[in-house]
Amino acid sequence: MSNKILVTEDLTVNFDGFKALNQLNFSINVGELRVIIGPNGAGKTTFLDVITGKVKPTEGRITFKQHSNLRQLSEHQIAQLGIGRKFQTPRVYLNLTVRENLQLSCHRPKTVFSALLSPPSKAARQTVQGLLETIGLVLSADKPAQFLSHGEKQWLEIGMLVAQSPDLLLVDEPVAGLTDEETFQTGELLLSLAQSHSIIVIEHDMEFVRQIASHVTVLHQGSVLCEGSMESIQADPRVVEVYLGQTPEVA
Ligand SMILES: Nc1ncnc2c1ncn2[C@@H]1O[C@H](COP(=O)(O)OP(=O)(O)OP(=O)(O)O)[C@@H](O)[C@H]1O
Ligand SMILES: [Mg+2]
Numbered sequence: 357m358s359n360k361i362l363v364t365e366d367l368t369v370n371f372d373g374f375k376a377l378n379q380l381n382f383s384i385n386v387g388e389l390r391v392i393i394g395p396n397g398a399g400k401t402t403f404l405d406v407i408t409g410k411v412k413p414t415e416g417r418i419t420f421k422q423h424s425n426l427r428q429l430s431e432h433q434i435a436q437l438g439i440g441r442k443f444q445t446p447r448v449y450l451n452l453t454v455r456e457n458l459q460l461s462c463h464r465p466k467t468v469f470s471a472l473l474s475p476p477s478k479a480a481r482q483t484v485q486g487l488l489e490t491i492g493l494v495l496s497a498d499k500p501a502q503f504l505s506h507g508e509k510q511w512l513e514i515g516m517l518v519a520q521s522p523d524l525l526l527v528d529e530p531v532a533g534l535t536d537e538e539t540f541q542t543g544e545l546l547l548s549l550a551q552s553h554s555i556i557v558i559e560h561d562m563e564f565v566r567q568i569a570s571h572v573t574v575l576h577q578g579s580v581l582c583e584g585s586m587e588s589i590q591a592d593p594r595v596v597e598v599y600l601g602q603t604p605e606v607a
Contacts (some may be wrong), residue, residue, distance in 0.1 A: 359418075361386045361524055361554045362407070367416035369402055369578070376402040378578035380416070389550035391565050392558045393589075394521040394575035395598055401560045403575070404526045408441050421523065433578070440522030444529045446509040450502035453491050454512055457501055458484045461519035475498075491515040491545060507538030511545060518549060525555045531564050543567040574598075 359381045360582040367380040376399045383391050384578060394400055405411040407418060411432040418426040426434055429503050435441075448457050451533060463582045476484070491511040496504060501512060510530055527546070539561065546568055559565055565586065567570065572589045574581040576598045582589065589595055 359385050361421060365417045367406060369406055369411055371412040375578050377406065380579055381393055382573065384556060386554055389555045389568060389573055390573060391569040392556060392573045392575055393565060396573040399578040400575055401528055404491060404528055405440060407526060407537045408439060432477035440517040440520055442513055442517055442528040442530065443524065444532060445520040446513045448501045448509055448512050451500055453500055455484055455497045458487050458519055469605040487506055487515045487519055492541065507534045510542060516547060516579050518593055523554060525553050527555065527557045529559055531561050539564050
């Protein structure tokens with residue numbers, strides 16, 4: 357039990373009679389990179405909404421590290437415990453440079469202005485430089501974020517999340533709309549981050565899933581349908597059935 361960073365027990369979310377999550381039991385180990393797949397409407401995004409406190413569960417329990425029930429906590433408090441979430445649309449300051457965006461995330465300032473007016477310490481500059489290298493944007497460091505490609509903006513936002521030192525990173529569809537090359541690089545970035553973080557990635561792109569996943573969870577109708585290696589998932593007749601007509605590549 358002690359090597360689990362996150363455990364959910366019988367997690368149910370009831371939207372006016374519709375169970376977006378239905379007795380969902382899930383766990384992930386410290387340092388693991390887990391990919392969650394599942395047909396549209398399976399409950400994947402709702403699952404992240406519940407973990408982060410955006411949606412409160414109707415029933416069930418979430419344990420994160422030593423915190424045995426996140427239900428009482430606000431979204432902000434849950435983030436402070438060490439859960440960082442990357443939404444599908446990048447949330448970066450378009451008028452600020454890549455470096456300034458990263459500096460802001462490291463500072464966790466009260467206001468944007470106070471962070472930009474006070475010069476960063478040497479340690480903070482080194483942290484930002486390390487992040488720039490990790491996300492592969494050293495050469496774009498002084499470019500305003502509005503001039504980045506969609507993929508580069510995704511990497512910047514991942515860097516901004518990592519700057520806050522979360523223990524668990526939640527990443528929802530990071531490669532939607534990216535080029536093949538950007539998709540591959542995003543996979544490499546997540547694999548490198550997985551060396552020092554626990555990560556849950558939701559994704560539909562099966563080639564990308566194959567690139568990064570050692571362990572896959574399939575969600576269907578708000579519950580776990582099955583779990584295992586990519587090979588075992590693809591060979592599972594239940595997975596073939598729920599995907600039939602949706603993502604033929606999996607079938
Ligand atoms: N706030 C809400 N109120 C009512 N129903 C909702 C709400 N949020 C989500 N749902 C429903 O819950 C179900 C699960 O939605 P969710 O967004 O979690 O699916 P998903 O697996 O992320 O799908 P996709 O692959 O399309 O992103 C869907 O049927 C959706 O319409
Ligand atoms: Mg979704």
